[in-house]
Amino acid sequence: MARILIVEDEEKIARFVTLELEHEGYQVEHAADGRTAVDLALERNYDLILLDVLLPQLNGMEVLRRVRKHKDVPVIMVTARDAVMDKVAGLDAGADDYLTKPFGIAELLARVRALLRRRQINAAEPQATLLFGDYVIDCVNRVVTRQGAVLHLSQIEYRLLAFLAANPGRVLTHRHLLAQVWGGQAVENPQYLRVYVGHLRQKIEDNPAQPRHILTEIGVGYRFQI
Numbered sequence: 283m284a285r286i287l288i289v290e291d292e293e294k295i296a297r298f299v300t301l302e303l304e305h306e307g308y309q310v311e312h313a314a315d316g317r318t319a320v321d322l323a324l325e326r327n328y329d330l331i332l333l334d335v336l337l338p339q340l341n342g343m344e345v346l347r348r349v350r351k352h353k354d355v356p357v358i359m360v361t362a363r364d365a366v367m368d369k370v371a372g373l374d375a376g377a378d379d380y381l382t383k384p385f386g387i388a389e390l391l392a393r394v395r396a397l398l399r400r401r402q403i404n405a406a407e408p409q410a411t412l413l414f415g416d417y418v419i420d421c422v423n424r425v426v427t428r429q430g431a432v433l434h435l436s437q438i439e440y441r442l443l444a445f446l447a448a449n450p451g452r453v454l455t456h457r458h459l460l461a462q463v464w465g466g467q468a469v470e471n472p473q474y475l476r477v478y479v480g481h482l483r484q485k486i487e488d489n490p491a492q493p494r495h496i497l498t499e500i501g502v503g504y505r506f507q508i
């Protein structure tokens with residue numbers, strides 16, 4: 283049974299989310315301020331932390347930084363609707379996903395399930411083959427095929443696609459993708475990314491204007507959908 287820590291100072295929300303998660307069979311604990319959250323997260327083992335950004339004592343970003351120094355527990359940041367900077371900063375500081383307030387319970391449960399599932403997959407052997415839609419990525423030979431037909435991709439396109447497909451369901455920030463795909467002398471300009479994502483969509487999406495696999499998270503980055 284997965285153990286979840288909810289960090290939330292609004293009692294009503296905390297109680298509601300706790301009940302819903304318990305109903306799904308999760309074991310839930312609650313911290314109402316940032317300091318308690320850090321203490322609990324460091325001394326106990328959670329499978330996931332749901333972390334509000336605006337908190338008394340220590341804000342969620344600072345909680346995340348302190349927890350990340352010692353633990354790689356999956357974290358979903360909960361931000362205000364328009365706080366794009368919070369989303370980017372949170373993801374760059376090591377959050378795995380974010381939800382914007384107010385969120386629907388179905389969305390919350392879907393994100394929780396996805397993150398816990400990904401955790402199990404990542405714990406297994408690194409995969410030699412990645413699948414999405416009717417595509418197969420052969421990570422050993424670095425070849426992508428669709429129903430047996432080889433897709434022609436540049437090195438950068440391949441690296442971008444393989445990294446996206448290895449992290450399904452996860453929001454990846456511009457900065458994170460640029461560092462992963464272009465490496466050390468990380469290109470800072472998200473415009474490069476936009477261009478390559480555009481190329482990739484032309485090659486893999488049936489309708490590039492309404493992508494099914496490479497989804498845009500406005501102002502933040504991209505989310506890959508299998």
Ligand code: CA
Nearest residue numbers: 291334336337
């Ligand atoms: Ca709050």
